[in-house]
Amino acid sequence: MPTIDVRGLRKVFKVPVRETGLRNSFRSLFHREHRMVEAVKGVDFSLEPGEIVGFLGPNGAGKTTTLKMLSGLLYPDGGEALVLGFRPERREAEFLRRVALIMGNRNSLQWDLPVADSLELRRAIYEVDRSDFEKRKDAYVELLDVGELVTKPVRNLSLGERMKVEILASLLPHPQVLFLDEPTIGLDITMQKRIREFVAAYAADTGASVLLTSHYMADVTALAERVIVIHQGNILFDGDLAGLSDRFTAHKTIAVAVSGELGSLESMGRVVEQDTFKAVLEVARDEVAAVAARLLAENAVIDLSIEDPPIEDVIEKAFAIGDAQEAERAEETQQ
Amino acid sequence: MRKLVAVYAAEMKFAVANQMQYRWAAFFQLIGFLIEPVVYLVVWRTVAESGGPIGGYGVAEFTSYYIVWTLVRNMNLALAPGSWDYWIQSGRISNDLMHPVPIFHRQLAAFAGFKFVWIFLWFPVAAGLSLIFKPDLSPTLLQGLVFFVAIWLGYLIRFSLLFLMGLVSFWTTRAQALIEIVIGAELLLSGRLVPLAVMPDWVERLAGWLPFQWTFQYPIEVLIGQLDTEEIFVGLGTQFLWGGILIGAIVVTWRSAIKRYTAVGS
Numbered sequence: 001m002p003t004i005d006v007r008g009l010r011k012v013f014k015v016p017v018r019e020t021g022l023r024n025s026f027r028s029l030f031h032r033e034h035r036m037v038e039a040v041k042g043v044d045f046s047l048e049p050g051e052i053v054g055f056l057g058p059n060g061a062g063k064t065t066t067l068k069m070l071s072g073l074l075y076p077d078g079g080e081a082l083v084l085g086f087r088p089e090r091r092e093a094e095f096l097r098r099v100a101l102i103m104g105n106r107n108s109l110q111w112d113l114p115v116a117d118s119l120e121l122r123r124a125i126y127e128v129d130r131s132d133f134e135k136r137k138d139a140y141v142e143l144l145d146v147g148e149l150v151t152k153p154v155r156n157l158s159l160g161e162r163m164k165v166e167i168l169a170s171l172l173p174h175p176q177v178l179f180l181d182e183p184t185i186g187l188d189i190t191m192q193k194r195i196r197e198f199v200a201a202y203a204a205d206t207g208a209s210v211l212l213t214s215h216y217m218a219d220v221t222a223l224a225e226r227v228i229v230i231h232q233g234n235i236l237f238d239g240d241l242a243g244l245s246d247r248f249t250a251h252k253t254i255a256v257a258v259s260g261e262l263g264s265l266e267s268m269g270r271v272v273e274q275d276t277f278k279a280v281l282e283v284a285r286d287e288v289a290a291v292a293a294r295l296l297a298e299n300a301v302i303d304l305s306i307e308d309p310p311i312e313d314v315i316e317k318a319f320a321i322g323d324a325q326e327a328e329r330a331e332e333t334q335q
Numbered sequence: 336m337r338k339l340v341a342v343y344a345a346e347m348k349f350a351v352a353n354q355m356q357y358r359w360a361a362f363f364q365l366i367g368f369l370i371e372p373v374v375y376l377v378v379w380r381t382v383a384e385s386g387g388p389i390g391g392y393g394v395a396e397f398t399s400y401y402i403v404w405t406l407v408r409n410m411n412l413a414l415a416p417g418s419w420d421y422w423i424q425s426g427r428i429s430n431d432l433m434h435p436v437p438i439f440h441r442q443l444a445a446f447a448g449f450k451f452v453w454i455f456l457w458f459p460v461a462a463g464l465s466l467i468f469k470p471d472l473s474p475t476l477l478q479g480l481v482f483f484v485a486i487w488l489g490y491l492i493r494f495s496l497l498f499l500m501g502l503v504s505f506w507t508t509r510a511q512a513l514i515e516i517v518i519g520a521e522l523l524l525s526g527r528l529v530p531l532a533v534m535p536d537w538v539e540r541l542a543g544w545l546p547f548q549w550t551f552q553y554p555i556e557v558l559i560g561q562l563d564t565e566e567i568f569v570g571l572g573t574q575f576l577w578g579g580i581l582i583g584a585i586v587v588t589w590r591s592a593i594k595r596y597t598a599v600g601s
Contacts, residue, residue, distance in 0.1 A: 013597060068598050073429055075594040091593070096435040108430035110349070112356045117349060124345030125436050127338055153356075 001085075002046035003177055003209040004070060008079030011040040011065050039065045041233035042079055049176075052203055052210040054220035054241070057230040058319050063213045066230065067179045070211070071101040083177055097126055100175035102167060104185035107154065115150045115157075115165045119172060126173035133172065140168045143198055160191035167195060171202055178203070180212040184219055196222045217311045229315070231322030245308040248318040252288050254281045256295050257303040268294060282309075342436050343444040350448025362456050368412075369405055369460055376401035376468065379529065390532030391561070399470040399559040400530060404551075405461060408527075409453045410486040411550045413446050413494035416514050419501035424508055429598050439585060443494055450490075474558050481567050485554040488574040493550040495581035502585070505592035520545070526552025546577040 017033045018024055040062040047053055057063045068074040070081055072088035072095065081088055086095035109118040123133045141147050144164045149157060157165065167183065180199065184192040200223055203210050214220055220227060220241070227244055229237040237247055251269070256262075257278040265271050268291045269283035283291045288306060295301060308314070354361050379397040383389065392400065422428040431438050474482065500517055503510040522528050524538070525547035531539045542548050553570045556562050562570065 068429075071433065073432055073596065073598045075596070089594075091432075093435040096433060099433075101429075101433050103429075106430070108433075110353060113349070113352055117352055121345050121349045124342050125434050125441075127341075 002082075003049050003051070003084060004045075004047040004211065005082045006043060006045050006066075006070070006079070007081075008042040008044060009040055009066065009069060009076055009081050010038065010042050010078035011062075011069060011074060012077045013037045013039055039233055040069070040076075040230075043230065043233070043235050045228055045235065045238055047209045047211060049209055050203065050207040051226065052200070052212065052224045054224035054227040055211050055213045055230065056220065056227055056315060057213075060232075061230045062233040063230050064181055067101065067181055067211065067213065071099055071179050072096065073101070097173060098175055099177045099179065100170040100173070101179040101181065102170050102183055104163065104182035104187075105159070106166070107162060108166060109154045109162075109169060111155050112153055114153055115146075115169070118154070119150070119169055122169055122172055128173055132174075136172055136174070137168075140171065140198075143201060144168055144194065160187045163187060163191070163195065164198075167198065174206060174208075176206070176208050178208055178210045178212075180210060180214075182214055183212070184214060184216055192216065192218065193222075199223060217315070221311060229318050229322075231319055232326045234322070234326075236318055236322045236325075241311070242308075244311070244318070245314050246285075248314050248321060249309050251282045251284055251309065253307045253309055254283055254288065254292060254295070255279075255303075255305045255307070256281070256299070256301060258299040259302055260300045262299065339436075339440065342440065343447075346441055346444035347448030347451070350445040351451055354449050354452035358452070358456075361452055365409070365453060365456050365460060368408060369464075372401045372404045372408065373464070375404075375529065379533075380468075390530065390534075392530055392533060395471045396559065396561070397530075398468045399472050400555055402461065402464055402468065402470045402472070403555045403558050404527075405464065406454070406457060407486055407489065407551060407554050409457050410450060410554075411490045411493040412450070412453070413490065413497050414442050414501065416497045416501035416504075417511050419504035420508050420510060423504050423596070426598055428596075432593075432596070439498060439589075442498070443491070446494060447490070472559065474560065477564070477567070478557055478560060481571060482554055482558040485557055485571060485574060488571070488578060489550040489554050492546050492574060492577050492581060495578065495585060496546060496550075499581060499585050499588060502588050502592045505595045521547045521550075524548065525550060526555065530556075546581065549574045549577055 013036070014034050015037050017035045018028050039060075043062075043066060055063050055067070065074060069076045070083055070088055072091045075089050084095065084098055086092055088095065088099075109115060110121075119137060122128075123130075128136075141150060144167070146161070146164050146168060149161050149165055154162060154165070163183070171178075178199070183199070184195055187195070196219055199210065199212075202208065203223075210223070212219065212223060225241055226239065227237070227241050228235060229244070237244060239247070253272070254269070255278070259277070261276055262274065262279055265274060265279055265281055269281040269287070272280040272282055274280070281291070292304060292306060295304060376397065379392070379401070380394050383392065383394045383397055387393070388396075419428075422431075428438075431441065434441070496517075500510065500514050503513055523534075524531070524542040524545055527547075531542050531548060531552055534542075549570070553574065557567055557570070
């Protein structure tokens with residue numbers, strides 16, 4: 001049975017609209033205008049226990065709205081979601097005890113008190129057994145290297161330190177589903193890596209399912225084998241990270257280094273860069289084998305590598321395709 | 336139920352620690368609160384001294400009334416409903432909504448916890464006021480016991496009323512205007528400004544239909560001996576009734592309010 005099962009989930013926001021100027025301001029006293037914005041347009045997907053899935057999309061794509069519906073913060077306007085067998089919008093205590101929503105750059109701990117006090121309060125709220133609490137706390141404190149931080153007031157912690165203790169506090173009750181919304185935003189590379197490693201260790205240890213949104217592709221590639229790409233409220237792609245390139249890019253990159261002089265490569269593909277001894281080519285996927293063979297046959301090759309384009313480029317391409325599809329849909333609706 | 340009691344105990348402990356962090360701020364806040372009753376006390380004592388008792392209140396009764404007032408005011412302090420605007424607009428409320436214990440319980444427990452610090456700080460101030468104004472207070476055991484229950488019920492009623500007003504912020508983020516009206520009505524109709532017996536009859540009758548006096552005047556009158564035994568128990572029953580009505584209203588309103596939350600800003 002999937003941990004998360006989403007069928008036709010929708011969310012529509014009613015947004016007030018008003019032209020600028022005093023006249024319009026006066027008119028709005030008597031007549032208010034609104035526009036309905038469909039942020040999530042009937043999405044379907046599911047997550048199995050223990051699965052870590054990257055949830056990708058540009059700003060305003062509907063990822064955070066979806067996460068908030070799945071965590072019970074937002075009431076959906078259509079469709080159905082089941083998380084651990086619960087309907088999130090009912091916000092049952094047992095459901096809230098078993099899920100966690102961690103938002104980067106957000107503080108949920110008491111600002112003025114030492115972290116340890118907030119952890120103790122959380123223990124009571126989540127009814128965590130004392131010995132389990134102590135064991136988990138010790139283990140997580142060590143994994144995240146926050147031993148010295150737990151006795152400090154939250155207000156004295158840096159952003160990265162705060163994020164580490166936020167994650168520690170959220171995971172103490174051992175949630176079975178984690179919704180991570182930009183958990184590493186604003187953090188330096190070392191801190192990002194530490195948090196990624198901690199989340200991966202937690203998921204492996206507890207079998208928790210993780211749905212992760214992040215604009216840092218390093219988070220996604222390090223943690224998730226599967227990605228869901230959402231764009232303007234629709235799901236564009238749901239599958240393996242590796243399959244994302246196949247689906248959205250028609251080419252691969254070949255990097256070649258030779259001992260002699262490289263000749264003209266124009267006929268083999270798009271030349272991204274070239275100097276006397278090395279070059280990078282963008283080659284259509286179905287021609288990769290032939291081009292590689294030609295390069296090996298015609299040159300004294302020292303090194304040759306074939307790679308998918310960088311994941312950031314693939315995602316950008318996917319969003320561009322999504323934009324085009326949305327424009328087509330809008331045109332069809334108008335006709 | 337035992338688990339909820341554990342949460343209340345933890346929240347109260349946490350609230351005490353939080354207040355202790357800023358003990359001087361709490362103390363000066365308390366001094367600020369005391370200016371209001373001292374002004375009322377001085378004014379009404381002067382009126383009673385020159386014109387005689389009004390509505391059964393003479394110098395001694397006014398003195399006792401406003402000295403007990405200071406304790407009752409500390410006891411029924413609760414969350415400012417205007418805070419909801421900010422919590423909702425900033426999305427800060429999302430953190431609290433993700434916890435398995437409802438915000439109502441957590442806030443009720445937190446403000447109950449704050450009182451232990453405030454009352455600890457209130458003792459020397461109350462002693463000072465008593466030395467200056469010399470109230471005539473000699474409550475019976477029954478009055479003392481009922482007062483203890485009544486100040487907590489008064490807190491529950493006032494907290495619930497303010498919580499209910501705070502929920503209006505789910506419909507409009509400019510609920511402050513409505514809140515000001517209710518707070519103004521409370522000032523006049525609760526016995527906070529002046530005992531209701533001093534007000535015109537129609538005001539007293541109007542106040543009888545509203546919850547305000549059960550948070551202020553009723554506990555004070557119990558302790559200073561203005562009520563007979565029957566009035567004491569009728570009052571206690573009325574407090575329970577108002578508590579039930581307001582909690583019921585919160586449960587119903589919350590169900591609709593939470594569906595309107597857009598979690599913007601978080």
